[in-house]
Amino acid sequence: MKAPALAGSKFVTGAEAGPIDTVLNGRPNTAMQAFGKQLSATDIAAVVTYISNAWSNKATANIAQPADVLAVRK
Secondary structure (H helix, E strand, O other): OOOOOOOOOHHHHOOOHHHHHHHHHOOOOOOOOOOOOOOOHHHHHHHHHHHHHOOOOOOOOOOOOHHHHHHHHO
C-alpha cells in the first residue's frame, strides 16, 4: 500500500494528534515505521512541526509541543 503524500495533506496540517500518533506508532501496511521507542517527546514534536510546515504546507499554527506528544503517548 502506498503512503499518502505529506505535501498539501489535511491530515498533516490538521489536528496534531493524528501525525503524532503516526510517528509514535507507525502505520500498518505502509513504509511508516514506529519511532515512539527511539525518539524523545521533543524529537517527535519537532518532526510533527516540520512536516506540518514543510513543502507547500503552511500550518503555522501547528507547533507541536513535547506535552502534546506525552498526551498521545499515554
